[in-house]
Amino acid sequence: MKLGPDEVRECPACHVFVRRTTIVSGNTFGMRRFTDGWVETPMLPRQPRIVKCPGCSMCFWLLRSRIVGHVDRDWCTSDAGVPPEWRAAERVCLPDEQDYYRALRNGLANGLSEERDVRIEAWWRSNDPARYPDAHADAPHAGPGEREANLRALIPLLDESESQWLIMKAEALRELSRFDEALALLDRIDEPALRAAAARIRTLCVAREASLKEL
Ligand SMILES: [Zn+2]
Structure with a gap:
């Protein structure tokens, strides 16, 4: 680098x-x-x-x-x-999960696509304790209620006509344990570059598994 x-x-x-x-x-x-x-x-x-x-x-x-x-x-x-x-x-510092929620309340997002992008950042940070369990053992994080509220608010902002958002929407639904809704969306993904990821998320849905996984 x-x-x-x-x-x-x-x-x-x-x-x-x-x-x-x-x-x-x-x-x-x-x-x-x-x-x-x-x-x-x-x-x-x-x-x-x-x-x-x-x-x-x-x-x-x-x-x-x-x-x-x-x-x-x-x-x-x-x-x-x-x-x-x-x-x-x-x-400059990197915002943590709570910083993004506070920033949204303070009007950082101008329009729905910016709100989507901020909520995706917050989602990623909210998944970091699962992603890097050792690094985040003591890090302050929002509670599961705020995390789920963020996912519920994000879902309608993800445009299903674009494959990149469609697969994210399916994953957000899976992480909320809304497996059948996620499966219905995964059926519509035909983008070759996303097929392997969609297949993995599908397998997790069928297994009724809601936690973050590495691909
Ligand atoms: Zn300043």
């Missing part, structure tokens, strides 16, 4: 400068895929679309925030002219 310069941006809420790592290139070695659509690529980490400000804790869409400049990663030796406030900028 090759990292690029750090990008300095401005938090749209409190206007402090924050920074994030950029990735120039990577590969998919060690990739793991899960039934909820999460793909883990250790050598090419997913770039977050929504980040949390380390200063004021507000969540914002990264690419909509004002870009201030770039800092070379070894600035201490090579970038003597970098403004001190850029150097002092803290790194």
Whole structure:
């Protein structure tokens, strides 16, 4: 994996400068895929679309925030002219499950497709304790009630005419133990790239198994 310069941006809420790592290139070695659509690529980490400000804790869409400049990663030796406030900028945080729910209540999503995207992020985070049980043993998480409410709110936002959303909808229904509804949707997936995943989710539905699985 090759990292690029750090990008300095401005938090749209409190206007402090924050920074994030950029990735120039990577590969998919060690990739793991899960039934909820999460793909883990250790050598090419997913770039977050929504980040949390380390200063004021507000969540914002990264690419909509004002870009201030770039800092070379070894600035201490090579970038003597970098403004001190850029150097002092803290790194953006990744929102946790509760952060996404709070952000939705605060109006982060503008329209249904953005609400869908935020709810999918929240869903992935809510599945992390099942995905990485060791790493998340002590991490704070929302309760099952909030997780299920998020899934119930997400389901109508997933457009069944597109295979990528159709399979996610089937998985969301399966994770809510609505197996027969999930099976009916899985029958409609004919996209070759999704066949193997659909077959696996189907098998889990037939077995009345609602927990997250690795594909
Ligand atoms: Zn802020």
